[in-house]
Amino acid sequence: MVPDDIFQYMGVVRLLHHFNWTWIGLFAVDDENGDRxxxxxxxxxxxxxxxxxxxxxxxxxxxxGDLINRISELLDKYTVLVKSKANVYVAYGTPTSMHALRMLVFEAEGALSLFPGKVWITTSQWTFESWTLQRIWDTQVFHGAISFTIHSNNPPRFTKFLQTINPSWAKGDDFIRSFWEEAFGCTLKHADEHEHEPCTGKESLESLPGILFEMSMSGQSYNxxxxxxxxxRALHAMYILRANPRKLIEGWRMEFWNVQPWQVHHFLRSIQFNNSVGEMVRFNENKELVTVFDVTNWVTFPNSSFTRVKVGRLDPWASPGQELTLCADQIVWHTSFNQVQPISVCNDSCHPGHSKIKIEGEKFCCYDCALCPAGMIAEQKGKQGEEEFEKCIKG
Structure with a gap:
């Protein structure tokens, strides 16, 4: 039910290519997933x-316990964030590592006095949902972030269901109890035993800032x-088969109440249905969920709230070259860019009559521009409006 991450990685590259961003910074969680x-x-x-x-x-x-020490070590490297010409950062990690990234950025901003405005591009694991300590942290540094999110939709009555959740449900459910107490700063136990006031039971999830709780279903939850x-539906199909003893599957008779996991595969393989939202759910020949990613623009506000704006989609099943579609004019950029599409390159393009000269010891995205010798002109490459002059050729 979880799309292969490689689709997102391809989407990141297509997004960078779309905006001609060739000089970026990378953040990756320090584990085997980050290695991959x-x-x-x-x-x-x-x-x-x-x-x-x-x-x-x-x-x-x-x-x-050693997180603070680890942050101190990393802060020594964070001067690169001020010196870097990259205006685009690509971040990958799990939700918990994203919390750590926010802490690192928060500490870096304090240590460096100013954290430069950037375009953050993230994978579907990205979330603004925070633990209670982070609710007071400024989220403006991530204003205008772009992420690939697993497509989702709210099932009927889902919002109403969230509106009915009450701390009385906490009986036997430690998750609701601990979340309720942390989110609302109250206690469900006797108040005289704790520093917090007792919960009234009238607290509303809708009143919480988005960084603590969202009233819409996430892509992971939707899957x-x-x-x-x-x-x-697979079990229902098996039940129907059991009700008709004449039907056999590959030579064996089904005993419905003694179902083995491997027996479900036969039915899941051919499952295709419209869910309660009216969207098709099906698998391809490789038993992979056929789904798309939404390209989401995160717009943050000073009160720690935010909104998601769908600005495109990544469809791994589309025709080659058509996988990524964008409404670029709808994207809200970080305020430091004054709503002008950001540029993220190591060097400006060489002008007509000049060619690229490699800088020894630097990456190929960084170069000098040299005037072409007499009798030669710069070879033009790229689309109109995106011209590049890479080498000199005979005129």
Missing amino acids: FLQILMPLLYQNRICCDFTLRTPKRTYT IYNAVHAVA
């Missing part, structure tokens, strides 16, 4: 003539929702 991310993405970047100014590995957890319905 870099191992797959780096060759894709190189093939598309995109360079990385730096790569920083972020802690994978936010609750380890779980569809998974439950897929299995339910």
